[in-house]
Amino acid sequence: MKGKINHGSFVSIAQLTDIHLFEDIENSLVGIQTELSFQEVLAKAKRILPRIDMLLLTGDLTQDGSVTSYSRLSQSLDDFGVNAYCLAGNHDDLPVMQKHLPSEYVHVNRSLDVGKWRILLLSSVVVGAVHGYLAPSELAWLKDNLNAYPDRPTLIAFHHPAVPLGSKWIDGICLENQDEFWEICDRHPQVEVVVNGHAHQDFDQIYETPHNSVRCLVTPSTCVQFEPHNQKFQIDNQPPGFRHIRLYTDGSIETEVHRLNVGSFHPDLAAIGY
Numbered sequence: 001m002k003g004k005i006n007h008g009s010f011v012s013i014a015q016l017t018d019i020h021l022f023e024d025i026e027n028s029l030v031g032i033q034t035e036l037s038f039q040e041v042l043a044k045a046k047r048i049l050p051r052i053d054m055l056l057l058t059g060d061l062t063q064d065g066s067v068t069s070y071s072r073l074s075q076s077l078d079d080f081g082v083n084a085y086c087l088a089g090n091h092d093d094l095p096v097m098q099k100h101l102p103s104e105y106v107h108v109n110r111s112l113d114v115g116k117w118r119i120l121l122l123s124s125v126v127v128g129a130v131h132g133y134l135a136p137s138e139l140a141w142l143k144d145n146l147n148a149y150p151d152r153p154t155l156i157a158f159h160h161p162a163v164p165l166g167s168k169w170i171d172g173i174c175l176e177n178q179d180e181f182w183e184i185c186d187r188h189p190q191v192e193v194v195v196n197g198h199a200h201q202d203f204d205q206i207y208e209t210p211h212n213s214v215r216c217l218v219t220p221s222t223c224v225q226f227e228p229h230n231q232k233f234q235i236d237n238q239p240p241g242f243r244h245i246r247l248y249t250d251g252s253i254e255t256e257v258h259r260l261n262v263g264s265f266h267p268d269l270a271a272i273g274y
């Protein structure tokens with residue numbers, strides 16, 4: 001594996017999510033050409049971050065699950081030259097993704113160690129459905145991993161948000177079995193951060209369980225955004241973006257969202273009949 005991670009005082013992660021690439025490179029989602037906005041977000045991450053140790057891609061990598069979309073994404077990530085760890089969202093086709101995405105810098109590992117931290121990537125996808133669910137096998141795997149590495153601060157990533165975001169329509173399509181997930185996190189104090197996509201918006205909140213306190217992060221899409229706190233589906237005019245996460249050796253984190261310039265990649269509401 002190339003692109004060895006630099007074990008400095010923190011691990012620098014750029015999270016990119018909900019890329020929604022199409023087989024046809026010129027296709028758009030709500031008037032935004034997803035390949036172009038993705039490339040601009042990648043370029044901005046490279047330009048503004050002093051160091052990127054790894055990319056974390058949290059699902060809906062393609063809109064159509066096509067071989068061409070995954071192959072093109074794979075090539076882009078190889079060109080970027082930083083190890084990228086990828087998980088699937090509801091729009092992805094997992095077998096196609098597992099076959100056509102991995103390459104020199106692109107991985108579909110379910111776990112990795114970076115510095116003192118452990119990162120676990122789960123699948124919350126229910127085939128054919130928009131909402132998420134962590135299957136008993138995923139929860140069992142999570143428990144086993146947490147039991148095996150109690151001393152490593154842990155970041156858990158999957159596609160569907162695990163807490164209500166205060167938006168009725170989105171909360172109805174997030175992780176269905178949130179209680180089961182949080183029961184496990186409650187028993188494993190090394191769980192520090194949960195990172196999701198799916199909601200196409202910035203969300204950053206501490207979730208308190210009886211015995212643990214976990215930072216919950218949701219990140220804007222690299223293309224179209226959804227308006228936060230709206231009870232009905234509403235496209236947001238905010239530009240595409242990504243999240244920078246710094247994992248420190250003492251188990252603490254720092255994070256913020258960066259976006260492209262205001263006005264870039266403006267959604268076209270007429271494209272969805274608004």
Ligand SMILES: [Fe+2]
Nearest residue numbers: 018060089198
């Ligand atoms: Fe998405």
